[in-house]
Amino acid sequence: MAIKDYIRERFMPHIWCPGCGHGIVMNHLIRAIENLGLAKNDIVMATGIGCSARIGGYLDFHTLHTLHGRALAFATGVKLARPDLTTIVPMGDGDALAIGGNHFIHAARRNIDITAIIMNNNIYGMTGGQFSPLSGFGKMATTAPFGNIYEAFDIVLLSKGAGASFVARTTTYHVNAMTEILEKAITHKGFSVVEILTQCPTYFGRKNRMGDSVEMLNHYKTNTVPVGSKKKKENPDLIERGIFIQEERPEYCAEYEKVIERAKGRI
Ligand SMILES: Cc1ncc(C[n+]2csc(CCOP(=O)(O)OP(=O)(O)O)c2C)c(N)n1
Ligand code: SF4
Numbered sequence: 001m002a003i004k005d006y007i008r009e010r011f012m013p014h015i016w017c018p019g020c021g022h023g024i025v026m027n028h029l030i031r032a033i034e035n036l037g038l039a040k041n042d043i044v045m046a047t048g049i050g051c052s053a054r055i056g057g058y059l060d061f062h063t064l065h066t067l068h069g070r071a072l073a074f075a076t077g078v079k080l081a082r083p084d085l086t087t088i089v090p091m092g093d094g095d096a097l098a099i100g101g102n103h104f105i106h107a108a109r110r111n112i113d114i115t116a117i118i119m120n121n122n123i124y125g126m127t128g129g130q131f132s133p134l135s136g137f138g139k140m141a142t143t144a145p146f147g148n149i150y151e152a153f154d155i156v157l158l159s160k161g162a163g164a165s166f167v168a169r170t171t172t173y174h175v176n177a178m179t180e181i182l183e184k185a186i187t188h189k190g191f192s193v194v195e196i197l198t199q200c201p202t203y204f205g206r207k208n209r210m211g212d213s214v215e216m217l218n219h220y221k222t223n224t225v226p227v228g229s230k231k232k233k234e235n236p237d238l239i240e241r242g243i244f245i246q247e248e249r250p251e252y253c254a255e256y257e258k259v260i261e262r263a264k265g266r267i
Pocket of ligand 2: 015016017019020021051052121126199200201203
């Protein structure tokens with residue numbers, strides 16, 4: 001199918017600013033789904049609230065546009081009711097790790113078969129550039145006009161610690177890698193986390209003098225390295241990208257089914 005066959009044209013024009021990275025993520029998520037040959041009818045997408053979360057309105061799957069931070073809770077209910085459906089949850093960094101942080105760590109701990117995509121633009125885009133748990137120490141935001149004094153989470157380490165069985169990071173510059181990683185995350189049986197560094201030129205870029213969207217993309221090119229690269233040892237400030245964890249572990253819905261069977265055997 002063509003890209004446009006996945007898009008709900010009635011919701012166009014979209015709300016994203018010129019140069020926003022979220023459209024790049026949507027494009028390559030569509031390509032990953034097309035490459036996997038998944039039927040639109042077999043996909044459920046739950047989203048919260050945010051510029052990133054609008055992706056659920058634009059894509060023609062079974063979509064639930066829910067509450068800020070609660071997309072994983074809704075997705076967990078859907079997945080338990082219909083484990084046969086592919087369940088994808090794109091979230092902003094605020095959506096996933098500020099208000100939604102508790103849902104996130106427990107979804108990871110359950111190892112439920114959901115693909116969580118964290119569209120990390122280091123800021124709250126939709127509400128006007130407030131800092132998020134991913135902004136980073138010293139960064140500027142509407143709510144940190146003299147510099148942010150909070151350290152950022154490391155999404156890869158947090159996901160690993162919480163129990164996710166697939167963890168990867170990529171950027172809107174590395175689009176081919178993004179498509180391949182999304183394909184692997186979607187087919188992985190268990191909780192998959194894909195962090196995608198994506199530019200918000202309107203707030204994070206402007207407030208931190210990072211230039212336009214092309215300069216921000218170049219920043220991802222020069223400041224990231226493949227996981228395990230020697231360059232990271234020489235310069236610890238470089239950000240690693242690639243697949244960090246890919247393990248087979250008991251999956252929540254399958255284990256839940258076994259509990260039901262065991263309970264039936266006792267009656
Ligand atoms: C319960 C609740 N609290 C706060 C908000 C306001 N709100 C909407 S989107 C958002 C943050 C958006 O940032 P992020 O999730 O990082 O996504 P982005 O817009 O940057 O893609 C906030 C705080 C809300 N809609 N609901
Ligand atoms: S405010 Fe930022 S995240 Fe939101 S659409 Fe504009 S560029 Fe994208």
